[in-house]
Amino acid sequence: MKPQQQTLVVKIGTSSLTSPDTGMLALSTIAALVETLCQLRREGYAVVLVSSGAVGIGCQRLDLKERPRTIAMTQAVAAVGQGRLMRVYDDLFSTFNQPIAQVLITRSDLIQRQHYVSAYRTFRQLLQLGVIPIVNENDTLAVEELRFGDNDTLSARVAGLVQADWLFLLTDVDRLYSADPRRYPDAKPIKVVHDIKALEELQIQAGKPGSSWGTGGMVTKIEAARIATSAGIRMVITDGRSPRNVAKILKGEPLGTHFEPEPQPQRARKRWIANGLIPCGKLHLDAGAVRAIADAGKSLLAAGITQVEGTFHPQDAVLLCDPQGEEVARGIVNYSSTELNAIQGHRSDDIAKILGYEGAETVIHRDNLVLSL
Numbered sequence: 001m002k003p004q005q006q007t008l009v010v011k012i013g014t015s016s017l018t019s020p021d022t023g024m025l026a027l028s029t030i031a032a033l034v035e036t037l038c039q040l041r042r043e044g045y046a047v048v049l050v051s052s053g054a055v056g057i058g059c060q061r062l063d064l065k066e067r068p069r070t071i072a073m074t075q076a077v078a079a080v081g082q083g084r085l086m087r088v089y090d091d092l093f094s095t096f097n098q099p100i101a102q103v104l105i106t107r108s109d110l111i112q113r114q115h116y117v118s119a120y121r122t123f124r125q126l127l128q129l130g131v132i133p134i135v136n137e138n139d140t141l142a143v144e145e146l147r148f149g150d151n152d153t154l155s156a157r158v159a160g161l162v163q164a165d166w167l168f169l170l171t172d173v174d175r176l177y178s179a180d181p182r183r184y185p186d187a188k189p190i191k192v193v194h195d196i197k198a199l200e201e202l203q204i205q206a207g208k209p210g211s212s213w214g215t216g217g218m219v220t221k222i223e224a225a226r227i228a229t230s231a232g233i234r235m236v237i238t239d240g241r242s243p244r245n246v247a248k249i250l251k252g253e254p255l256g257t258h259f260e261p262e263p264q265p266q267r268a269r270k271r272w273i274a275n276g277l278i279p280c281g282k283l284h285l286d287a288g289a290v291r292a293i294a295d296a297g298k299s300l301l302a303a304g305i306t307q308v309e310g311t312f313h314p315q316d317a318v319l320l321c322d323p324q325g326e327e328v329a330r331g332i333v334n335y336s337s338t339e340l341n342a343i344q345g346h347r348s349d350d351i352a353k354i355l356g357y358e359g360a361e362t363v364i365h366r367d368n369l370v371l372s373l
Helices: 027-042 054-061 071-094 113-128 151-161 196-201 218-230 245-250 268-276 287-294 337-343 348-355
Strands: 007-012 046-051 100-105 132-137 166-171 234-239 257-259 282-285 305-309 317-321 327-332 369-371
Touching: 007 027, 007 151, 007 245, 027 046, 027 071, 027 245, 046 113, 046 151, 054 071, 071 100, 071 132, 100 113, 113 132, 113 151, 132 151, 151 166, 151 218, 166 218, 166 245, 196 218, 218 234, 218 257, 218 268, 234 245, 268 327, 268 369, 282 287, 287 327, 287 369, 305 337, 337 348
Parallel strands: 007 046, 007 166, 046 132, 100 132, 166 234, 282 317
Antiparallel strands: 234 257, 282 305, 317 327, 327 369
8 A cells, every 4th residue: 555545444334234124225325335435446545344234134035023132043144144245245346346355354353463463464465456345243153252243343443453544434323412313302413522531421322223133323333433543543423324425524524423533542552452352350459550550651560459350361361440440451461360369469579489480570561551541
């Protein structure tokens, strides 16, 4: 990719891709989306599409009246729908001579550092070739504990992986509101969000998805914004039934809700720790340890740990909690839970005597520790 080329990740939800009543594909919306993305490619943008819809389309083809409630059924239905969805995309993109690639991801692909780097290289190569990758969670193979759960979160993590400049969430409302506008007529539109924390003061309503086939909601979109903006990515929520809004927004039209990126984004490794890893346990810290890591940027030492929860091994991810039990950070530990139960509260100089062997001076080095937002 050329240095000046901007990378866009566009996520479209099931409620935009399908009819809310029948679950059938909204072909006019998909055609407009494809035309818009192809135009953006011709203008020099690198484009990644994160597409929902496989489960919804599978339900429609199998004449199911509601979304599956079990993982096994979801996997089977997704396998039916994914092929149909990709065929539609391939037919439409082919009319513009635009090559595409199917990329199915599970969370385990982003947990292991080697897999994470491999995925980055694959996306980079596809974008250098001028291909539009079409991404979805691999519902056919994913197990519950390794699922993203929604494509809002998936799209934000993909945006961070490919170091995107923009993340667009195309959904069933035109922007973020102070409450669900379908239930609260006096809900106020929010045009720009400068700080995710400021949303905590508003009555943001998760509401229900726009259709019985979707899995998202406004809460997952705000979580996606937290992930994206911490990586230095500008995120926009806009109307999924009007995909051409993406091009209009890039030209400066004031559409949707914009989430301003953090001025000092996390480095790639810290993003991987914060957003890619599944915590295996918790470490409760005293007030002094919290101040040391949160205010002074220090590593975590055994002396500051007051309680160990869970069973984990060295190089696993854990949450760090303050004396009130609130998460303050997360990181990769140098010791197992068994070892930490033995050395918690002790000075680093005492570790070798307690364990019977020389260990790391720090429980979590500051380079492997990320503060929670």
